[in-house]
Amino acid sequence: MKLHYLDRSNTSDNSFSVKHHVFPYFLRIWHYHPELELSLIVKSKGTRFVGDSIERFQEGDVILIGEKLPHMWLNDDKYFSNSKNLQAEAIAIHFRKDFMGKDFCDSKELRHIKALIEKSRYGLKFNAPEKELIAKIESLVALNGFEKLMSFLNILNDLTNHKDITQLSSKGYLNIFREGNNKKMSKTHEYIFKNFNKGNISLEEVASIAHMSASAFSRSFKRVNGKTFNEYVNEVRIGYACKLLNEYNYNISRVSYESGYNNISNFNRQFKKITGRTPSDYIKQYKKLILNEAE
Template identity: 55%
Template sequence: MKLHLLNRASSKDSSFSVAYNRYPNFLKIWHHHPELELVVIQKSTGTRFIGDSIEKFGEGEVILIGAHLPHMWLNDEIYFDPDSHLIAEALGIHFRRDFLGGQFFDTPEMQSISKLIERARQGIKFIDVDPDLIRSIEDLANVEGFEKTMQFLNTLFLLAKHKNFRLLASTGYVNTFNRTDGKNLDVIYAYIFKNFKNPIHSKDVAGVAHMNASAFSRFFKRVHRKTFTKYLNEIRVGYACKLLMEQKSNVSLVCYESGFNNISNFNRQFKSIMHMSPTEYIRLHAQ
């Protein structure tokens, strides 16, 4: 599945775009763009692909996708039937983090929205969204200027406060596209991302961080709430997902190219993290 970079830039008279989409089916393209995207599914069903997350979708779904996070909404086969009278409808809002200026969301008053944008790097599915909020999002297609901007800011604020949500793409997958730049962890991340395809151990990374092995293990688990080995396996499986979706290699080649040293361990770790086998994953992306 080839990944496409799409142009979602807003028009000259607006700092963000609001588009109502109504077609026989959604765009069948695995794509990404520098803009974040807020989506409300109004009609249609199918399978949603966001990073390495694969789930069924339906009407009323509210999703926020981070910048350059690959995604696709693939309608059920019946939507592609020449005799089908079904319609796929959705509202999509595209905006850049700096659409109101480079430092706007760094101000104290905007910290909740800034954290929302950071979470969106993995894609967010909002659960049990108030119907009034959904109507407010949909109404953005009918307002302009200052009122439109203030209503959108209020939408982001309310979504930032919404407690019932689920992150979609795994950390490992996201980090194959975006290099994390955490302050004190720069050297650790740099070493992991440079060497994850090779045999590396926590003691190797501990040496780079000038820590003894046991102290590093405690530090890493405290920061990430998981062991270094689990994190490394997520990075490798995330990279494997990227290769499998792009159909560049078969399972055996992907196993070794993503840093695993044998097929059985690769299959075991892949299923543990993705809840399906690599073969099943390929089959889902071959549509």
């Protein structure tokens, strides 16, 4: 499945864009863009693809997609049958993370919004959004100027206070997708990303790069990353495997090898543990997307 770059830049000199889309079906392209995207699904159902996440979407879903994170909304088959009774309707807001200026969100009063923007790099789903939040997003379409900006900031503030948020894409997929652009990566993380698919990476060799004993490094790594070293490496490998399955026509055995696994049984086990599905099931879900894209 080919990944497309879409130019979502706003040409009207506004700091962000708000579009009310009404189509027979949503755009069937696996794509990314430098802008963040806040979407409200007003009508239609289907399957949502965000990074390596594959989930159903429905009316009332509120999703925040981070910059450069690949995604697509694929409507159910019935939406492609030329039925005049079905519509795919959504409100999409596109904005850069510095849409208010480079240092604006660094102010104390807006650091919570900056934190939300940082979290959005994985893709976020706001479960059971309040009616008031949905109404604010819908009303944004008709506003202009200062009122529009203030309303949007108010929406972002509401999202930071939402209690039930689901992270969509795995950290492993995200890290691999962005690895080439991350100049602040520590030496140990840089080593992991350069060598994760070359076979076994021992805790001892990575610890030596940090000039620490294996036990001290292990404790420090888990404290900083929230998971053990082995869990982290497996997450990166499976994230990369998802990228290979998404964007290349590789079979499972090759993907297993390319991701650093010499044992396909272990690969299958780790894949299901991290993604919640087997590699075969994952391919089947994406196969539908590929066929539709080719039409």
